[in-house]
Amino acid sequence: MENTFSVFNKPKVELHIHLDACIRPETILYFASGDREAVKRIAYEFLETKANQGVVYVEVRYNPHLFANCNVHPIQWNQKKGDLTPEEVVELVNEGLKEGERDFNIKAKSILCCLRHMPEWSPEVVELCKKYHNDTVVAIDLAGDEGLKSETFPGHLKAYEEAVRCGIHRTVHAGEAGPPSVVREAVDMLKAERIGHGYHTVQDPALYDRLLKMDMHFEMCPWSSYITGACDPDFTKHPLIQLKNDGANYSISNDGSLPMGGVALDTDYKVAKSQMGFSEEDFMRANINAARSCFLPKDEKQKLLELLYEAYGRRDF
Numbered sequence: 001m002e003n004t005f006s007v008f009n010k011p012k013v014e015l016h017i018h019l020d021a022c023i024r025p026e027t028i029l030y031f032a033s034g035d036r037e038a039v040k041r042i043a044y045e046f047l048e049t050k051a052n053q054g055v056v057y058v059e060v061r062y063n064p065h066l067f068a069n070c071n072v073h074p075i076q077w078n079q080k081k082g083d084l085t086p087e088e089v090v091e092l093v094n095e096g097l098k099e100g101e102r103d104f105n106i107k108a109k110s111i112l113c114c115l116r117h118m119p120e121w122s123p124e125v126v127e128l129c130k131k132y133h134n135d136t137v138v139a140i141d142l143a144g145d146e147g148l149k150s151e152t153f154p155g156h157l158k159a160y161e162e163a164v165r166c167g168i169h170r171t172v173h174a175g176e177a178g179p180p181s182v183v184r185e186a187v188d189m190l191k192a193e194r195i196g197h198g199y200h201t202v203q204d205p206a207l208y209d210r211l212l213k214m215d216m217h218f219e220m221c222p223w224s225s226y227i228t229g230a231c232d233p234d235f236t237k238h239p240l241i242q243l244k245n246d247g248a249n250y251s252i253s254n255d256g257s258l259p260m261g262g263v264a265l266d267t268d269y270k271v272a273k274s275q276m277g278f279s280e281e282d283f284m285r286a287n288i289n290a291a292r293s294c295f296l297p298k299d300e301k302q303k304l305l306e307l308l309y310e311a312y313g314r315r316d317f
């Protein structure tokens with residue numbers, strides 16, 4: 001498939017991508033040896049890959065407890081339990097991101113994820129968001145199985161209330177595999193400023209209409225939705241098409257959905273172009289949407305928007 005649109009070679013903004021899904025295979029082996037430098041290296045290499053894809057600003061997310069191997073579930077990547085604390089993980093990722101920013105001409109911030117099945121981690125996640133606020137960390141997220149919400153929800157709600165109180169930005173994975181009610185809960189109770197995925201929002205026209213009027217941002221990850229089966233595998237029926245046609249506030253990200261080590265945002269762009277009728281202007285608008293809905297401080301956000309306007313040669317979006 002040809003990259004005939006020049007936007008493929010223009011600056012892009014990516015808001016929804018998981019660091020733990022983007023580790024190069026050779027680095028996983030390195031990580032398994034228990035080397036703390038590996039965490040830093042994962043963040044650093046991630047930015048190298050993203051810069052090579054033309055991304056000028058990325059918000060990368062991860063759960064620090066998983067990297068620290070606090071998991072009660074099968075041990076990840078063969079580390080020993082408790083090699084690192086979640087706080088050390090955040091510091092190492094921060095170092096890797098800062099070094100990557102310097103070396104690869106890219107700007108990066110991070111989002112710390114709560115996990116729906118581990119509400120006991122959420123208080124520490126929000127405390128880490130507070131401690132490293134704007135020291136690369138800009139927001140809190142909630143990821144995982146949307147079907148688990150009822151018994152685990154109070155712990156996450158408390159963390160999000162603390163985030164609101166402390167001026168920490170908020171995004172929530174909602175309406176990916178789950179129903180519109182999870183999206184409504186994210187907006188009304190967790191005070192989400194952006195929705196991760198949100199595909200199934202369109203099944204509730206009243207909710208969808210309300211979010212359109214609120215200018216709610218949807219972090220759309222088309223290739224991921226195909227891999228996970230969150231949407232009809234026929235891309236010509238994808239909700240992203242409706243969002244585009246309705247002039248919704250959405251962006252396009254990869255989510256880290258390719259096999260380990262794969263983070264090709266171009267895959268999402270190609271699918272949107274070839275099967276969803278995206279024009280070059282639609283791609284530009286998606287990136288302007290991403291920039292205006294990102295969690296950068298106001299002055300830095302304005303600089304990012306200017307960079308895009310300059311590169312696209314227009315500002316009438």
Ligand code: NI
Pocket residue numbers: 016018143173196255
């Ligand atoms: Ni995600």
